[in-house]
Amino acid sequence: MTDTTTRPSVSELTEIAHRLRRRMMRMAADKGEGYIAQGLGIADMLAAVYWSELQFDAERLDDPDRDRFLLSTGHYSIALYAVLAELGVLTDEETATYALNGSDLPMSAFDETPGVEITSGSLGHGLGQGVGMALGLRLKGSPATVYVELSDGELQEGSTWESAMAASSFALDGLWALVDCNGIQADGPMVMDIESVAVKWSAFGWSVEEVNGNDMAEIVAAFAALRDKPGPKAIILRTTPGWGVPTIVARDRAHFVRVHEDEWTKLLAELEENHG
Numbered sequence: 001m002t003d004t005t006t007r008p009s010v011s012e013l014t015e016i017a018h019r020l021r022r023r024m025m026r027m028a029a030d031k032g033e034g035y036i037a038q039g040l041g042i043a044d045m046l047a048a049v050y051w052s053e054l055q056f057d058a059e060r061l062d063d064p065d066r067d068r069f070l071l072s073t074g075h076y077s078i079a080l081y082a083v084l085a086e087l088g089v090l091t092d093e094e095t096a097t098y099a100l101n102g103s104d105l106p107m108s109a110f111d112e113t114p115g116v117e118i119t120s121g122s123l124g125h126g127l128g129q130g131v132g133m134a135l136g137l138r139l140k141g142s143p144a145t146v147y148v149e150l151s152d153g154e155l156q157e158g159s160t161w162e163s164a165m166a167a168s169s170f171a172l173d174g175l176w177a178l179v180d181c182n183g184i185q186a187d188g189p190m191v192m193d194i195e196s197v198a199v200k201w202s203a204f205g206w207s208v209e210e211v212n213g214n215d216m217a218e219i220v221a222a223f224a225a226l227r228d229k230p231g232p233k234a235i236i237l238r239t240t241p242g243w244g245v246p247t248i249v250a251r252d253r254a255h256f257v258r259v260h261e262d263e264w265t266k267l268l269a270e271l272e273e274n275h276g
Helices: 010-028 036-053 074-086 126-139 152-156 158-169 197-203 216-226 261-273
Strands: 068-071 146-151 175-181 207-212 233-238
Touching: 010 036, 010 074, 010 216, 010 261, 036 074, 036 146, 036 175, 036 216, 036 233, 068 074, 068 126, 126 146, 126 158, 126 175, 146 152, 152 158, 152 175, 152 197, 158 175, 175 197, 197 207, 197 233, 207 216, 216 233
Parallel strands: 068 146, 146 175, 175 233, 207 233
Antiparallel strands: none
8 A cells, every 4th residue: 555654765765766667668668659758757746646645555456545647648547557557556567568459558538447437538528527536525424535546738729728617616625626737639730828737726716836846845735835725736747758768759749650660679779768
């Protein structure tokens, strides 16, 4: 069970994030293409959430009073699978099948997978589901918290802002939005000017912190600054797709990253060389 009474240090969380990146790279190897860049980008946030904030018990995945993490951008599933494998929910044998025909671990996550709370996508529905869950938990008197990861691309969806307004209106103390701002959407760079993201969330009544999403110390400090604030809370994370592997960072900021079969050994070595 994740123990948030004694929180890991920044260096410990950084090491966990590296292990997540290593898992993702091994899962993606030889697949030819995929969403590896986004997964590498949010590894730091996931390490902070699952090992320092969210109460998680691999033996009680159906506990009605469990904390919940919702991955709204379903194509980031490789990152969530890496977390669940690191926590013992998924096996190495299962993660090796990632994205293969017939696998239970597709490129976009489905809620049939243990530890995956919602079937998600890129249409801006995750936050609305999070609002509903947070409301339901409060009505039941549950102390559980709901964390929703969503992307800057989803900020172009009206349903996201309707949900943000509802969360503030209902004063949902147990709801967090973790907004991955990496500047890309389905076919390349963002097409709409969504700035200033932090100002907009604040205007909708949320308590907000904006951080470098690949700097663990900043992420940890943001959680600490917001933890006791009333109402819904948002952390705006400015992430770099492919973080930790410079060759992937240097690729065009496309939704899909294509990696040739003979590149994986070099890229895995690059990840280890850039650690720390």
